[in-house]
Structures are given as structure tokens and as C-alpha cells.
Amino acid sequence: MKLDSKIPSGPIQEKWDRARFEMKLVNPANKRKYNIIVVGSGLAGGAAAASFGELGYNVKCFCYQDSPRRAHSIAAQGGINAAKNYQNDGDSIYRLFYDTVKGGDFRAREANVYRLAQISVNIIDQCVAQGVPFAREYGGTLSNRSFGGAQVSRTFYARGQTGQQLLLGAYQALMRQVDSGSVTMFPRTEMVDLVVVDGRARGIVTRNLISGKIESHVADAVVLGTGGYGNVFYLSTNAKGSNATAIWRAYKRGALFANPCFTQIHPTCIPVSGDYQSKLTLMSESLRNDGRIWVPLAKGDTRPPMQIPENERDYYLERRYPAFGNLVPRDIASRAAKQVCDEGHGVGSTGLGVYLDFSDAIQRLGNSVVADRYGNLFKMYERITGDNPYEVPMRIFPAIHYTMGGLWVDYQLQSTIPGLFVIGEANFSDHGANRLGASALMQGLSDGYFVLPYTIGNYLAAARPDGLDANHAQFREAEENVNRITQRLLAANGQRTVDSFHRELGKILWDYCGMARNAEGLRLALGKIRELREEYWKNVLVGGEAEDLNQSLERAGRVADYFELAELLVTDALARNESCGGHFREEFQTPEGEALRDDANYSYVAAWEYKGPNQEPELHKEPLEFEHVHPSQRSYK
Amino acid sequence: MKLILHIWRQKNPSAPGKMMRYPMDNLSHEMSVLEMLDVLNEQLIVKGERPVTFEHDCREGICGSCGFMINGVAHGPMPATTVCQLTLRHFKDGEEVYLEPWRAHAFPILKDLMVNRSALDRIIAAGGYISVPTGSAPDGNTIPVGKGDADRSMDAAACIGCGACVAACPNASAALFTGAKIAHLGLLPQGQPERNKRALKMVAQVTRELFGSCSNIGECEAVCPKEIRLEAIARMNRDFLAGSWTER
Numbered sequence: 074m075k076l077d078s079k080i081p082s083g084p085i086q087e088k089w090d091r092a093r094f095e096m097k098l099v100n101p102a103n104k105r106k107y108n109i110i111v112v113g114s115g116l117a118g119g120a121a122a123a124s125f126g127e128l129g130y131n132v133k134c135f136c137y138q139d140s141p142r143r144a145h146s147i148a149a150q151g152g153i154n155a156a157k158n159y160q161n162d163g164d165s166i167y168r169l170f171y172d173t174v175k176g177g178d179f180r181a182r183e184a185n186v187y188r189l190a191q192i193s194v195n196i197i198d199q200c201v202a203q204g205v206p207f208a209r210e211y212g213g214t215l216s217n218r219s220f221g222g223a224q225v226s227r228t229f230y231a232r233g234q235t236g237q238q239l240l241l242g243a244y245q246a247l248m249r250q251v252d253s254g255s256v257t258m259f260p261r262t263e264m265v266d267l268v269v270v271d272g273r274a275r276g277i278v279t280r281n282l283i284s285g286k287i288e289s290h291v292a293d294a295v296v297l298g299t300g301g302y303g304n305v306f307y308l309s310t311n312a313k314g315s316n317a318t319a320i321w322r323a324y325k326r327g328a329l330f331a332n333p334c335f336t337q338i339h340p341t342c343i344p345v346s347g348d349y350q351s352k353l354t355l356m357s358e359s360l361r362n363d364g365r366i367w368v369p370l371a372k373g374d375t376r377p378p379m380q381i382p383e384n385e386r387d388y389y390l391e392r393r394y395p396a397f398g399n400l401v402p403r404d405i406a407s408r409a410a411k412q413v414c415d416e417g418h419g420v421g422s423t424g425l426g427v428y429l430d431f432s433d434a435i436q437r438l439g440n441s442v443v444a445d446r447y448g449n450l451f452k453m454y455e456r457i458t459g460d461n462p463y464e465v466p467m468r469i470f471p472a473i474h475y476t477m478g479g480l481w482v483d484y485q486l487q488s489t490i491p492g493l494f495v496i497g498e499a500n501f502s503d504h505g506a507n508r509l510g511a512s513a514l515m516q517g518l519s520d521g522y523f524v525l526p527y528t529i530g531n532y533l534a535a536a537r538p539d540g541l542d543a544n545h546a547q548f549r550e551a552e553e554n555v556n557r558i559t560q561r562l563l564a565a566n567g568q569r570t571v572d573s574f575h576r577e578l579g580k581i582l583w584d585y586c587g588m589a590r591n592a593e594g595l596r597l598a599l600g601k602i603r604e605l606r607e608e609y610w611k612n613v614l615v616g617g618e619a620e621d622l623n624q625s626l627e628r629a630g631r632v633a634d635y636f637e638l639a640e641l642l643v644t645d646a647l648a649r650n651e652s653c654g655g656h657f658r659e660e661f662q663t664p665e666g667e668a669l670r671d672d673a674n675y676s677y678v679a680a681w682e683y684k685g686p687n688q689e690p691e692l693h694k695e696p697l698e699f700e701h702v703h704p705s706q707r708s709y710k
Numbered sequence: 711m712k713l714i715l716h717i718w719r720q721k722n723p724s725a726p727g728k729m730m731r732y733p734m735d736n737l738s739h740e741m742s743v744l745e746m747l748d749v750l751n752e753q754l755i756v757k758g759e760r761p762v763t764f765e766h767d768c769r770e771g772i773c774g775s776c777g778f779m780i781n782g783v784a785h786g787p788m789p790a791t792t793v794c795q796l797t798l799r800h801f802k803d804g805e806e807v808y809l810e811p812w813r814a815h816a817f818p819i820l821k822d823l824m825v826n827r828s829a830l831d832r833i834i835a836a837g838g839y840i841s842v843p844t845g846s847a848p849d850g851n852t853i854p855v856g857k858g859d860a861d862r863s864m865d866a867a868a869c870i871g872c873g874a875c876v877a878a879c880p881n882a883s884a885a886l887f888t889g890a891k892i893a894h895l896g897l898l899p900q901g902q903p904e905r906n907k908r909a910l911k912m913v914a915q916v917t918r919e920l921f922g923s924c925s926n927i928g929e930c931e932a933v934c935p936k937e938i939r940l941e942a943i944a945r946m947n948r949d950f951l952a953g954s955w956t957e958r
């Protein structure tokens with residue numbers, strides 16, 4: 074299979090314009106004859122479904138929650154980037170492009186990233202017009218903050234609830250279309266298979282989460298905006314229901330999966346407190362703007378933080394990275410925290426934690442300014458830990474947060490299956506090996522509002538509606554496939570719950586394929602995952618029935634997919650003999666312990682093809698070319 | 711620590727429900743109420759019994775999925791805290807704790823602690839938006855918004871749509887939820903053109919959904935995990951009244 078990224082020719086600044094001009098259009102009067110399925114109602118899916126509805130297409134939108142407003146995007150805290158240069162501090166589209174390619178450690182496609190930077194400015198305009206209550210200056214203009222990996226202030230925010238406000242904007246636009254009849258919403262409905270007819274994506278099979286009924290939906294194109302797969306690690310900052318089922322089952326139907334091992338660990342999360350722990354809570358990266366990270370200089374120092382004098386503290390990020398200090402990119406900040414804890418400087422009962430201290434900021438700015446910027450985050454921290462961050466430093470530790478990998482898409486956001494488009498965190502497209510803060514919201518909305526509405530038209534213009542219906546053999550086959558999986562899970566009727574397996578799988582991944590990886594550990598992990606997967610199918614205890622509201626069964630299906638995905642993730646990590654971004658292979662590092670890329674041999678996107686059950690997947694490579702941002706070792710010193 | 715749970719168990723919307731008793735042992739203060747239910751469910755599944763169905767997703771107090779009554783109070787004893795963020799620190803060792811679903815005509819029970827809140831989506835669909843199709847927006851800074859207005863708008867926009875306000879209200883009114891959206895959009899210059907019409911359309915939908923009417927009791931404000939103020943209801947009433955004149 075030859076991967077064609079379909080990057081338009083011409084200078085990078087003109088590529089998107091040129092692509093838009095060259096794309097075919099669907100006659101406005103014909104749009105309502107086309108059916109589009111959008112799976113996901115997050116920033117990506119919600120924005121796309123609303124925009125398609127406005128254009129006049131016939132849209133069906135699916136989500137597993139009871140309302141589209143609850144998609145995981147709602148939890149994003151810190152902000153969204155845009156190259157507006159409202160602060161006059163030297164920002165530009167080119168600089169956002171440059172920062173993103175560099176931040177991604179030179180493993181992203183330049184053309185895609187440039188387009189993202191161009192569109193970023195339109196996103197802010199659209200969201201302001203929708204009524205997103207962004208933070209403002211006293212004069213009424215939009216306010217900005219800085220975020221990791223950048224030296225300009227380009228992040229727009231709505232207190233610590235930016236994702237919530239952007240999602241509500243998209244949700245309200247979506248509900249306006251639901252009211253007008255162009256979009257039909259299917260909440261509490263999980264996509265469990267993709268249907269491919271004559272080589273094209275023509276529909277999906279779903280499970281109604283209330284009745285348990287399996288149903289088929291036919292369309293002229295299918296869009297997946299189903300989010301990331303961070304929950305494969307069990308403990309992550311993702312919502313509990315976030316899952317890989319939609320993209321994984323599309324992978325098994327022929328869509329290539331790109332860079333699965335590029336997973337992001339977020340440096341500022343609340344540390345784990347016990348075995349019952351069900352998820353990890355993120356403390357926004359924006360806290361690193363004013364908070365200073367440190368550990369005691371002496372190993373095993375158990376004094377309360379306020380009793381440790383200034384000269385006995387190690388502000389290790391400021392020391393090692395004087396230029397960026399506490400604002401280095403996430404992968405670097407996370408690894409540095411792991412290093413100091415491994416060396417015995419960690420704090421808290423487990424020794425797996427570092428301090429994030431606001432006392433300087435409070436002295437400099439006063440309590441009320443700090444409260445205005447971070448008040449709700451401080452409250453959240455106190456609610457969970459019982460400590461007051463105005464008085465004692467927060468304790469933080471890295472946690473799985475985001476997945477840069479995802480289904481492979483070309484410049485048009487189309488997967489290797491014609492008619493299957495993938496947007497938002499579910500695709501692999503714009504962040505390379507590491508995503509910069511405040512860039513996921515930007516990418517989701519860019520894909521949903523401004524890219525896909527053009528590119529899907531180009532596809533549909535060439536695909537005439539043909540009256541295919543759900544009685545087609547391919548739909549029957551997919552439904553049977555789904556029923557078979559369900560019956561197998563229920564029939565195992567073993568001794569161990571779904572969660573106990575999931576927790577163990579997550580631990581294997583975190584230990585061997587987390588912040589640092591090596592070949593030996595990865596090989597060990599592969600064996601352990603396979604063993605545990607075998608046990609899963611024999612010994613899992615699901616309980617309840619298929620045709621009923623059965624939350625244990627919902628989880629069982631998702632965990633079955635995680636087992637397979639975990640294997641691919643480790644396989645990819647093993648095949649990439651270099652360190653880059655979130656993928657740190659211990660064998661490949663500089664003498665100072667920084668990631669050592671191998672551009673001569675690994676400057677490519679690794680796209681994996683499914684070859685059948687228990688078969689090795691096949692690796693396809695999309696070479697990456699850098700005309701504008703010359704690959705160099707990232708330096709934040 | 712120990713707690714004695716009493717949980718509403720109901721198999722489906724038409725089945726009769728009842729309270730069941732579950733003594734819980736070996737709990738940690740740092741657990742959330744939902745993590746306690748996870749532990750209970752693991753035990754029930756292993757015993758071959760039906761686990762307790764409850765709704766949840768983000769577990770960070772922002773998605774609005776979770777919510778039930780704890781000892782008669784929506785989201786339990788801590789102000790400004792959803793059940794997913796409520797830790798057991800706030801309960802006494804050995805306490806009897808009663809968990810029941812939201813009860814309101816407009817929120818039929820689906821199973822155990824899970825109810826159907828889709829009426830809230832239909833209220834938004836009726837008019838809770840600014841009509842601005844993708845692509846038709848002017849530059850963000852051409853619409854100045856005073857910091858005070860932006861902040862107050864944000865206060866109202868913080869609503870997570872959990873339904874606690876309805877569950878707490880003796881009339882099962884959705885006034886705080888509806889008022890919050892009307893205030894969020896009505897406080898911004900972008901929201902002015904449709905302001906009165908928005909109130910009329912949303913309030914009409916509230917009536918169709920069989921929510922009760924607001925009699926200014928204030929229980930909703932007391933339980934709201936995002937501390938939405940009653941002021942929002944006053945704004946709704948004002949816009950509705952204005953709309954009754956201007957939109958005739």
C-alpha cells in the first residue's frame with residue numbers, strides 16, 4: 074500500500090487556498106440528499122456535525138453520553154492557541170507553525186501544521202461570535218496567557234474551563250441544527266463496528282446503551298471524532314468512558330493506525346492515592362505560568378515544604394532549562410519529574426510527587442490576582458486532597474493525558490478507507506511526537522469547523538447517493554460480528570471483573586511503555602499483554618444480559634479492544650529505535666539525558682495495517698520532509 | 711472507615727423500585743463517593759448480583775453526568791461539589807447514607823440512580839444559542855466586552871447541566887438551568903439580537919417538558935455545584951417579559 078498524503082503543491086502559505094480552490098463542490102440543492110454519519114460530539118465531532126447541518130447535509134450524530142454536551146472536551150481547562158498576535162509580542166502564523174513542528178519533535182507534517190496555524194485565527198472569531206465568554210481585559214479586548222513550549226502569549230481562555238465553554242459553543246450550534254431538523258442526535262449510542270461496502274465506508278453498527286439493541290446506520294460518508302485512547306493505561310486524565318472502540322474497529326476494517334506509541338504524559342496531575350483510584354485529575358498546565366516546580370535538594374527530606382529553606386530546594390526546571398524554565402514542553406517536564414523522583418527527591422507518602430509552589434506568585438501579585446487566574450483549580454485541588462494551595466505547595470506527578478497517535482489521515486483528513494474521515498484527537502495528524510498545550514482544542518475545532526466541511530464536499534461530489542440500505546450483506550455481517558463478541562464476553566462467566574483486568578493491563582503499559590521505554594522491557598510487556606489477554610477471554614466475569622442497560626458489558630467490549638491496541642502500541646514503540654517527544658527510549662539519549670532523535674532512519678510516520686487475528690500487523694512508512702523548519706535537537710535551555 | 715449504604719434499586723423505568731441496604735467496610739477517606747460505588751459494584755458482580763447503575767464520565771465535576779441525592783440533598787453535603795468529587799472525608803465513620811436518583815416528572819428514572827435528562831437538551835435546542843453559522847464571524851476584538859460583563863456571563867455559563875437544581879426544587883422547576891443560559895448569552899453584546907426571543911422560546915419549551923414553575927424558594931441555588939445565582943432567574947423573567955412585548 075502506498076500512502077498518499079495528498080499534500081497540495083506550491084508554497085506552504087498557499088497550499089490550503091489552492092486545495093480549497095481545487096476541491097469539487099456539491100450543488101447546494103443536492104446537499105440534503107447526502108447522509109453523513111458523525112460519531113462523536115466533542116469539539117471535533119460537534120463542530121463538524123453543526124457545520125454540515127448548516128451547509129444543508131443530512132446528518133446523524135452519535136455519542137455515548139446522555140447528551141452531546143458531556144463529551145470529554147468539556148474537561149479541557151487551560152486554553153486554546155491562536156496566532157492573533159493581539160499582544161504585539163512577536164507572534165505570527167509562521168511562529169505558531171514553527172513552535173508546533175518543533176514542539177512535536179519533527180514528527181508532524183509541515184503542510185498540516187501550517188494550515189492549523191492559519192485557521193487558528195478564524196476559530197477564535199467563530200467562538201467569540203457564538204458567545205464563548207473568553208477572559209477579557211478591562212478595556213474589553215481579549216486576554217491571553219502563556220503556555221508551555223512558547224515564548225509568546227497566544228493562549229485564549231475562559232477561566233479554567235476553556236474546553237467547557239468551547240464545547241458549549243459547539244453544542245449550542247449543534248442543537249440549533251437539531252432543532253432545524255438537519256441533524257439527528259443519537260445519544261447513549263456506541264459505535265461498535267464500521268461497515269465498508271465496495272471499498273468505501275458506508276455506515277456503522279451501534280449498540281443502544283439503554284436497550285442493548287444492535288442497529289445499523291447507512292450513510293454516504295462516515296466521520297470519526299471519537300477522541301483519544303489514553304484510557305488504555307487505565308489511569309489517565311481522560312473521562313471514564315473515553316474509548317478506542319470506534320477507531321480500533323475501523324482499524325480492523327482496514328484503516329491504518331499511525332504512531333500508536335506517541336502518547337503524552339502530562340506533568341501536572343494530582344498524584345495517585347490508593348488502589349481504588351479510578352482516574353487521575355489534571356491540574357492545568359497554565360499553573361506553570363506562575364507556579365514554580367521544586368523538590369528538596371536532600372534525598373528523602375520529609376520536612377513539610379514550608380520548613381525547607383530556599384537554599385535547600387532544587388528548582389530543577391529553572392536550573393536545567395534557564396530559557397524556558399517552568400514552561401518547557403510537557404514531555405520534558407514530565408521526564409524531569411520522573412528523574413528527580415527516581416533519584417529519591419520525590420515528595421509525599423509515595424515519593425512520587427514534586428511541589429508546584431505559588432508562594433512567590435502570591436507575594437508578587439497578591440491573593441486576588443492569583444485567585445482570578447486559578448481560583449477554580451485551587452478549589453478543585455483542595456476538594457480532592459484536603460490541602461489549601463494558597464498556603465502549602467501543590468503536590469503533582471505526571472499522568473497519561475493525550476494520544477498523538479491515531480488513525481492515519483491524508484491532508485483531506487481522509488483515512489485509508491475512502492469515505493472514512495477522522496478528526497480531532499482520534500486522528501494522528503498535527504502534533505507529531507508531542508502536543509503543545511492548548512493545541513488540541515485548536516486542532517479539534519479547526520478540523521470540525523473549517524477543514525472537513527470543505528474536504529468532505531470534495532469526496533461527496535464524486536460519490537452519488539445510491540439508495541444503499543441496511544439489509545446489505547455487509548451490514549448483516551457486521552451486526553453478527555458484534556453479537557459474536559458480546560456473546561463470547563458474556564459466556565466466559567469467569568472469576569475476575571473487567572476492571573481488574575483493565576487495571577492490570579494499564580499497569581503493564583505504564584511500567585514498560587510509559588514515560589521511559591527500553592527494548593527489553595517492551596518485549597517483556599508484549600508477552601505479559603498476550604498472556605493477560607488470553608486469560609481475559611477465558612476468565613472475565615461480565616454479568617447481566619446483552620439486551621439491557623449493562624455498564625459492565627460496555628466496559629468489557631472496550632477493554633477487549635484495549636488489549637489489542639496495547640499490543641500495537643508496544644510493537645510500535647519497539648520498532649521506533651529513537652527517542653522523540655513523548656516516546657523516550659532509554660537506549661537513545663544524549664549524555665545530558667535528553668531525547669536523541671534519529672532523523673536519518675526514523676523521520677517517518679509509522680502507519681500499521683491490520684492483517685487478521687493473531688497476525689503481525691504490517692508497517693507502512695510515510696516519509697516526512699521538512700522544507701521550512703529544519704530538524705534540530707530541540708533546545709529549551 | 712465504615713458506612714451503611716441504602717441505595718434505590720430499580721430494574722427499569724416501569725419496574726417498582728425499593729431501597730436496599732449495603733454495609734461497606736474498609737473504606738478510605740480519600741475515596742470519592744463514586745469510587746466507593748465502584749468498589750461495591752465489583753463485590754456485587756463477583757457475587758453474581760446486579761451492580762448499581764449510576765451515571766458518570768469525567769469524574770472532575772465538569773461534564774455534569776453524575777448526580778444523585780445523598781441523604782436527601784442533591785450531590786450531598788458539600789457545597790459546590792458534585793458527587794464525583796465528594797470524598798468520604800465528609801462522612802462520619804459508621805454513618806447511614808441514603809442514595810436516591812433525581813426525582814422529577816421531567817426526569818424519568820431509567821435504572822437505579824440513572825435518570826433521563828434529555829429535556830434539558832431540548833430546552834437548549836429551542837433557543838439556547840446565538841445564531842452564527844460557521845464562517846460568518848467578524849474579528850474577535852471588534853466586539854469589546856467589559857471585564858465585568860464577561861465575568862458575570864462566565865459565572866452563568868459555568869452550568870454543567872447536571873439537573874441538581876430541578877431535583878432540589880419542590881416544584882421540580884428548571885428555572886435556574888434555563889435562566890443560566892439566558893444570562894450567559896444575554897450578558898454579552900453578541901447575544902443581544904436574539905435576547906428576548908430566546909427567552910420566549912426557551913421558556914415555552916420548559917412548559918412543554920412538564921417542569922414545575924418557579925416560586926422563588928432558592929433550593930436550586932443552594933445545591934448548584936457551580937454556584938449559579940438566583941439572579942439568573944430574575945434575568946430570565948425580565949427577558950421573557952420584554953419578549954412578550956417586543957416579539958408579538
Ligand SMILES: Cc1cc2nc3c(=O)[nH]c(=O)nc-3n(C[C@H](O)[C@H](O)[C@H](O)COP(=O)(O)OP(=O)(O)OC[C@H]3O[C@@H](n4cnc5c(N)ncnc54)[C@H](O)[C@@H]3O)c2cc1C
Nearest residue numbers: 113114115116117137146151152264300497498511513514
Ligand atoms: C483534563 C484535560 C484537560 C485538557 N486541557 C486541554 C487544554 O487546556 N487545551 C487543549 O488544547 N487541550 C486540552 N486537552 C485535550 C483536549 O481536551 C482533547 O484532546 C480534545 O478535547 C479532544 O476532542 P475530540 O473532539 O477529539 O474528542 P472528545 O471530546 O473526547 O469527544 C469524543 C466524542 O466521541 C464520542 N465517542 C467516543 N467513542 C464513541 C463510540 N465508540 N461510539 C459513539 N461515540 C463515541 C464521545 O461520546 C464524545 O462525544 C485536555 C484534556 C484533558 C483530559
Ligand code: FES
Nearest residue numbers: 767769774776794
Ligand atoms: S462525572 Fe462529570 S461531573 Fe461528575
